[in-house]
Amino acid sequence: VMYLFLQNFRATLIPTIAVPVVLLGTFAILAAFGFSINTLTMFGMVLAIGLLVDDAIVVVENVERVMSEEGLPPKEATRKSMGQIQGALVGIA
Secondary structure, eight states, rough: HHHHHHHHHHHHHHHHHHHHHHHHHHHHHHHHTOOOOHHHHHHHHHHHHHHHHHHHHHHHHHHHHHHHHOOHHHHHHHHHHHHHHHHHHHHOO
């Protein structure tokens, strides 16, 4: 579904990998601390997944913009991009 709207494989791949990893970590932490999975917990996870996907798309799009405008390799473009948008990403969360 994300690929249909974004029409970009990279912007689709990162959240597709990140979401299951984060969910597994979340369930592991909930189990370790003895929390139950109730409606409120599920609502919080849905909100967190939305933020995660949004942040991942913002990062991928900004890295691609820096790579195309400045011709930097991916690693340097990622460093520069994160320097530009880290404040906004923290502010959103």
